[in-house]
Amino acid sequence: DAKTTQPTSMDCAEGRAANLPCNHSTISGNEYVYWYRQIHSQGPQYIIHGLKNNETNEMASLIITEDRKSSTLILPHATLRDTAVYYCIVRPGGTSGTYKYIFGTGTRLKVLA
Amino acid sequence: DTEVTQTPKHLVMGMTNKKSLKCEQHMGHRAMYWYKQKAKKPPELMFVYSYEKLSINESVPSRFSPECPNSSLLNLHLHALQPEDSALYLCASSTPNTGSTEAFFGQGTRLTVV
Numbered sequence: 001d002a003k004t005t006q007p008t009s010m011d012c013a014e015g016r017a018a019n020l021p022c023n024h025s026t027i028s029g030n031e032y033v034y035w036y037r038q039i040h041s042q043g044p045q046y047i048i049h050g051l052k053n054n055e056t057n058e059m060a061s062l063i064i065t066e067d068r069k070s071s072t073l074i075l076p077h078a079t080l081r082d083t084a085v086y087y088c089i090v091r092p093g094g095t096s097g098t099y100k101y102i103f104g105t106g107t108r109l110k111v112l113a
Numbered sequence: 114d115t116e117v118t119q120t121p122k123h124l125v126m127g128m129t130n131k132k133s134l135k136c137e138q139h140m141g142h143r144a145m146y147w148y149k150q151k152a153k154k155p156p157e158l159m160f161v162y163s164y165e166k167l168s169i170n171e172s173v174p175s176r177f178s179p180e181c182p183n184s185s186l187l188n189l190h191l192h193a194l195q196p197e198d199s200a201l202y203l204c205a206s207s208t209p210n211t212g213s214t215e216a217f218f219g220q221g222t223r224l225t226v227v
Binding site: 032044 | 216
């Protein structure tokens with residue numbers, strides 16, 4: 001399983017963009033990058049995922065570098081409700097078996113008023 | 114319906130008790146997962162079921178016994194637990210064997226072993 005490295009914590013001012021980095025230098029060609037977040041004591045919430053192209057949805061944007069060894073999750077206008085632990089997960093694709101979602105240590109994002 | 118429902122939300126049990134955690138989803142997902150999460154730590158994978166068969170056991174002690182009686186339901190049977198097993202237990206489901214699919218998580222059962 002590819003390992004991910006994230007900063008332990010980050011602060012962001014309310015209304016500003018939050019940029020959360022993730023390193024996954026051992027990622028393989030068929031592995032997707034997923035982002036989840038977990039608000040205190042709740043279940044993890046899916047945010048976005050991608051393979052090699054940049055992705056955007058109503059919650060966030062995902063920027064994956066061309067060599068795919070790192071990615072950045074962007075919350076365009078952070079609010080206090082975005083305060084959470086954000087997890088970057090690398091997970092294989094393919095149809096040959098059942099694959100795991102393995103959580104790294106995550107980044108604790110605090111949005112400041 | 115994109116919901117994974119876990120019951121009970123809270124459970125307190127003694128070390129000699131037998132109890133079960135329940136997880137249900139109606140999204141047609143054929144992969145279901147159990148995770149354990151200790152305070153201030155990331156979720157740790159315990160078991161994965163694919164098409165109602167156990168496909169991954171992450172060397173979990175036998176006092177935890179999973180069961181998948183049908184495609185919508187996942188149970189975790191607990192017996193002779195220790196206080197260090199106190200944690201948030203999370204269930205998730207997804208489409209199996211496909212890389213481009215997200216897993217949906219329940220809100221968890223907070224277990225306290227006394």
